[in-house]
Amino acid sequence: xxxxxxxxxxGPRPGAVVGDRLLDLGGFAGSVAGLLADAAALSAAEAxxxxxxxxxxxxxxESVLLAPVTPGKILCLGYNYRGHVPDGVDPTANDxxxxxxxxxxxxxxxxxxxxxxxxxxxxxxxxxxxxAVVIGRRAQRVALExxxxxxGGYTILNDVSxxxxxxxxxxWALGKCSDGFAPLGPWVVTPDELGDPQxxxxxxxxxGVVTVSQSTSTTIFSVAYxxxxxxxxxxxxxxxxxxTGTPQKLPAAxxxxxxxxxxxxxxxxxxxxxELTTTFVGSSDAGQEASA
Amino acid sequence: xxxxxxxxxxGPRPGAVVGDRLLDLGGFAGSVAGLLADAAALSAAEAxxxxxxxxxxxxxxESVLLAPVTPGKILCLGYNYRGHVPDGVDPTANDxxxxxxxxxxxxxxxxxxxxxxxxxxxxxxxxxxxxAVVIGRRAQRVALExxxxxxGGYTILNDVSxxxxxxxxxxWALGKCSDGFAPLGPWVVTPDELGDPQxxxxxxxxxGVVTVSQSTSTTIFSVAYxxxxxxxxxxxxxxxxxxTGTPQKLPAAxxxxxxxxxxxxxxxxxxxxxELTTTFVGSSDAGQEASA
Numbered sequence: 001x002x003x004x005x006x007x008x009x010x011g012p013r014p015g016a017v018v019g020d021r022l023l024d025l026g027g028f029a030g031s032v033a034g035l036l037a038d039a040a041a042l043s044a045a046e047a048x049x050x051x052x053x054x055x056x057x058x059x060x061x062e063s064v065l066l067a068p069v070t071p072g073k074i075l076c077l078g079y080n081y082r083g084h085v086p087d088g089v090d091p092t093a094n095d096x097x098x099x100x101x102x103x104x105x106x107x108x109x110x111x112x113x114x115x116x117x118x119x120x121x122x123x124x125x126x127x128x129x130x131x132a133v134v135i136g137r138r139a140q141r142v143a144l145e146x147x148x149x150x151x152g153g154y155t156i157l158n159d160v161s162x163x164x165x166x167x168x169x170x171x172w173a174l175g176k177c178s179d180g181f182a183p184l185g186p187w188v189v190t191p192d193e194l195g196d197p198q199x200x201x202x203x204x205x206x207x208g209v210v211t212v213s214q215s216t217s218t219t220i221f222s223v224a225y226x227x228x229x230x231x232x233x234x235x236x237x238x239x240x241x242x243x244t245g246t247p248q249k250l251p252a253a254x255x256x257x258x259x260x261x262x263x264x265x266x267x268x269x270x271x272x273x274x275e276l277t278t279t280f281v282g283s284s285d286a287g288q289e290a291s292a
Numbered sequence: 293x294x295x296x297x298x299x300x301x302x303g304p305r306p307g308a309v310v311g312d313r314l315l316d317l318g319g320f321a322g323s324v325a326g327l328l329a330d331a332a333a334l335s336a337a338e339a340x341x342x343x344x345x346x347x348x349x350x351x352x353x354e355s356v357l358l359a360p361v362t363p364g365k366i367l368c369l370g371y372n373y374r375g376h377v378p379d380g381v382d383p384t385a386n387d388x389x390x391x392x393x394x395x396x397x398x399x400x401x402x403x404x405x406x407x408x409x410x411x412x413x414x415x416x417x418x419x420x421x422x423x424a425v426v427i428g429r430r431a432q433r434v435a436l437e438x439x440x441x442x443x444g445g446y447t448i449l450n451d452v453s454x455x456x457x458x459x460x461x462x463x464w465a466l467g468k469c470s471d472g473f474a475p476l477g478p479w480v481v482t483p484d485e486l487g488d489p490q491x492x493x494x495x496x497x498x499x500g501v502v503t504v505s506q507s508t509s510t511t512i513f514s515v516a517y518x519x520x521x522x523x524x525x526x527x528x529x530x531x532x533x534x535x536t537g538t539p540q541k542l543p544a545a546x547x548x549x550x551x552x553x554x555x556x557x558x559x560x561x562x563x564x565x566x567e568l569t570t571t572f573v574g575s576s577d578a579g580q581e582a583s584a
Contacts, residue, residue, distance in 0.1 A: 078463060107364060235471050
């Protein structure tokens with residue numbers, strides 16, 4: 001299934017995308033995270049999707065899509081893709097022993113239709129296209145071989161970063177946690193529909209140019225390993241996001257890279273999931289309030 | 293006022309400590325954060341406290357106290373107290389230009405009566421006693437001179453850390469974010485009652501020995517500066533916690549320091565606020581569930 005959260009008349013509701021149509025799933029659970037955490041409700045929703053007649057459903061209006069989940073925590077990996085290595089060199093030679101993990105705070109969450117404000121004064125804002133794992137079942141000290149059982153699905157996260165702030169301290173929080181710096185969506189693809197999470201092509205398109213293109217087969221730490229690993233240290237809850245790191249920009253893109261500016265649009269597209277386009281605006285355009 | 297969240301018969305409720313008594317404030321707001329964010333409700337609660345007859349109120353049973361707020365985000369400072377410097381040396385000579393900021397995730401929150409589990413296999417768990425600022429009013433790009441207007445009050449946070457995990461990566465998240473690693477409480481003291489936040493004595497008592505004792509007058513970044521600074525980068529919301537860093541352990545305590553172990557108790561006491569005692573237990577004692 002492709003699970004969405006959409007703006008209903010009386011608030012956010014879970015739904016499924018069936019072809020180009022939208023099937024409401026509010027009768028099965030109050031939220032996508034609630035659905036993923038409840039095996040019986042999830043099975044019933046799957047049956048409803050299978051039994052649905054798309055021609056009787058409303059056409060999906062993507063403008064009503066919200067962030068597919070509201071995560072209690074967003075954990076991100078700092079470095080997880082191997083770069084290109086010359087022939088004869090062991091590609092794993094420089095692998096770190098452990099993933100480098102940081103946190104994005106709840107104020108960073110943005111839906112697939114929300115523009116992201118370049119913070120006032122920020123001069124070096126950048127994008128990172130990432131496969132985001134959505135936790136389905138609570139994960140606490142799970143074995144490696146059981147880890148994928150705790151995955152509810154996969155979506156796309158753009159790990160927007162203010163590189164200037166990121167460089168100013170040892171810890172990256174102020175570079176990673178500006179409001180709206182975690183666009184998420186457009187939907188959660190369940191594992192049965194996605195297939196192998198280590199065989200996805202992650203691409204980023206900026207201004208019509210592909211700047212990132214790399215397979216998740218080149219990650220250092222697999223989704224299963226990351227869930228296993230994190231769950232030894234803390235408890236992952238349904239709806240939590242674990243974002244699996246970004247590939248490096250392609251060399252040609254690195255050569256001409258410039259910071260994001262108002263008016264830019266960045267599309268992250270991942271095979272088997274879909275694409276997430278984020279537009280960037282000036283800080284006064286994004287509805288921020290002056291402090292009282 | 294000293295504001296608490298306590299376990300009522302039908303769920304958590306806000307209250308005020310009046311002498312040794314408890315005054316319920318559930319009629320004014322649903323939560324302490326809600327009360328702090330609503331100037332009219334806060335004034336009405338203050339009037340109710342002033343008008344109350346302590347002899348008619350129930351004696352405060354501290355065992356019913358919960359974490360005083362449930363923060364959307366917990367932002368912590370990594371290094372904010374100057375150490376001892378010899379006479380003739382400028383104490384500000386080594387001050388960093390910016391605070392080093394990291395995040396503790398929501399699973400770290402623990403109330404003043406909750407024991408904290410030493411995670412299975414953890415060998416180097418440590419404590420840090422800190423003044424925690426509770427945001428009262430939304431703060432977005434606030435001027436330095438207005439910053440304290442956004443503070444709802446002050447409480448105590450023990451920034452529990454797994455030093456081994458903290459050392460294993462560049463980012464500290466896995467060392468800072470184990471379940472229960474942010475005991476908070478016992479109450480929120482409002483600014484009018486506290487006085488100057490840069491004139492508080494922060495002490496930690498472990499096994500009957502004072503291991504930390506330093507005034508907030510020796511911080512590098514004041515509360516006002518930290519709120520101002522953070523609010524340039526992200527929006528602080530009512531109930532958010534900004535923890536202001538820990539003083540170094542006293543030299544004698546550093547010499548004999550050993551990692552926390554099950555059975556240990558650590559008390560953080562801060563003049564004008566109170567004290568927060570946290571007991572540490574083995575991971576199987578803290579009600580953690582095996583993964584399914």
